[in-house]
Amino acid sequence: MLASSVERAAAKDDKKRERKGDWLRRKGDLRALPSAQAGQSLQLTPWHVLHDLAQAMALSRQGAGRGLAEHWGSLKYSQALDPVSGTFLQLSEEGKGTARDYKRLQSRELGQGFALAVAKHTLGRRYPDHVVSIVGADSVIRAGWPKGPSGFQYRPDFFAEVWKPGEPSRVFLIASKGNHSGAKRSYDQLASASAHVEAMHVGTWNETPCFVFGTELPMEGPVTVHALHADGTGGVLLGTSKHPLRNLDGVAENENIMPGILPPAEGDEVPSPEPGFHVGPQYEAWFQHVLARTATAGVTAFAGDGDTTAQYLTTRQGSQRFTTGFAHAAAGSVQDAEYELLGIPFVGTDHVFRLNNKRVEAFSGVAADLFQLLSPRDDDGRRTPGKVEQHRSTVHSLRGSWPDRTWDPKWGGPVSVHEDGTILAMRLLRL
Structure with missing residues (x-):
């Protein structure tokens, strides 16, 4: 129907x-x-x-x-x-x-x-x-x-x-x-x-x-x-x-x-x-x-890491758009956005906003060990090219093992985890 x-x-x-x-062509x-x-x-x-x-x-x-x-x-x-x-x-x-x-x-x-x-x-x-x-x-x-x-x-x-x-x-x-x-x-x-x-x-x-x-x-x-x-x-x-x-x-x-x-x-x-x-x-x-x-x-x-993002894009895709502004703490930002959620360390970026006069914090990030593959550094702390092949191999091996819970009591709010190791979490901030 x-x-x-x-x-x-x-x-x-x-x-x-x-x-x-x-005349318009359509998928049959x-x-x-x-x-x-x-x-x-x-x-x-x-x-x-x-x-x-x-x-x-x-x-x-x-x-x-x-x-x-x-x-x-x-x-x-x-x-x-x-x-x-x-x-x-x-x-x-x-x-x-x-x-x-x-x-x-x-x-x-x-x-x-x-x-x-x-x-x-x-x-x-x-x-x-x-x-x-x-x-x-x-x-x-x-x-x-x-x-x-x-x-x-x-x-x-x-x-x-x-x-x-x-x-x-x-x-x-x-x-x-x-x-x-x-x-x-x-x-x-x-x-x-x-x-x-x-x-x-x-x-x-x-x-x-x-x-x-x-x-x-x-x-x-x-x-x-x-x-x-x-x-x-x-x-x-x-x-x-x-x-x-x-x-x-x-x-x-x-x-x-x-x-x-x-x-x-x-x-x-x-x-x-x-x-x-x-x-x-x-x-x-x-x-x-x-x-x-x-x-x-x-x-x-x-x-939240612009410099790392830029290396994966071509110039026409807008790589230059990500080489200015803040990156997250693990890549040199002055802000620290690292949390343990559902028992897993994540690194990422956070954002505070208001909903009906209540302050809300949102965090988006990726599992810390996976991020290290995408933004590795040498012994002197200098950024080296990301290891996409190894990252994909690791993501594939971890499929089906991520927690399916939608609430983290320690964090105090809802969470969503994807198979690629990314997470979105929110919580109310107490005054």
Whole structure:
């Protein structure tokens, strides 16, 4: 029913576009995500959603704050969601009371948080021996397509990299929408999202697997996530004999890939490229390298270390944005942000703000031993290149071992820990 409703919404939009001479390519064969893949239920707290959203924001370059300030933007939603009797999440009274323009921002960003949580959960079940990393699509596209297709605004929102040390990664495209309206609006948004995932092909034409999400945050009732997916044999980053997969410890480089998606040839005719982005075999090794390094940059940015983050990004990705400002204590900052949470030492960055006249502290960071691999120093205290290969091997070996508790009594507040060793924690500060 969901897929057919979205198809009808897409057909209606296509008719309007046809009258204007505006034709739009959409991803075909989108189907509802089966419960066998997503699971019968997904247990989420508001802190899990904020954690996913915050990490997605860390390299976004969308906020008024720049560089290391980006991910704190997620905290504006710390009172927007309420759990109901342990059965579902809904908008709180504060979440319902936002102004019109802010509602659009709220539905989009909270929709991203829920979408990424569902995508990671689904892929984790589908590939239990792998790790799932979420990477902002714009950050990667910027490194390979300096100008992009002229006048073309469509692209996925995120890449999910499913990886295991020593094996080729697999990439899934993700497009996410959100609204405060209802099912009809979700169908329209999912139809729009189908054009965003179609705007990028990784490998063979029309074989890139993807997810599209539409999240409803109604004024009354539970938050609802509509999910469609498409399978495909593409998205596997194998590299070639001429362009083999790279050691991830090496510095990432910008590429200058011609915009356009090349359809398969029909006979002797060479087809004209379609608008969009295409990762052909000659660029798979580069793409996997940049994906992994960008995901690593997202971890160190979330931990508050700008200098370390810069080494994992190319110049076009904005490495220079992270070389000014404060880094956390373990890398020379005057501020000390080191805590033991759930019995594990973490290093990171903290932030104090007010909620309804109460002072609240938030901490975001990464397990200290993992951070040392990403920001190592020699015997003289000088920074040395990060050990991404060793970091990934360690993260992979630790999967499934992180605590699943959502409250730390000693810290005095809620916590969320991810499989990559990152943590988001909040607590009230006593006067």
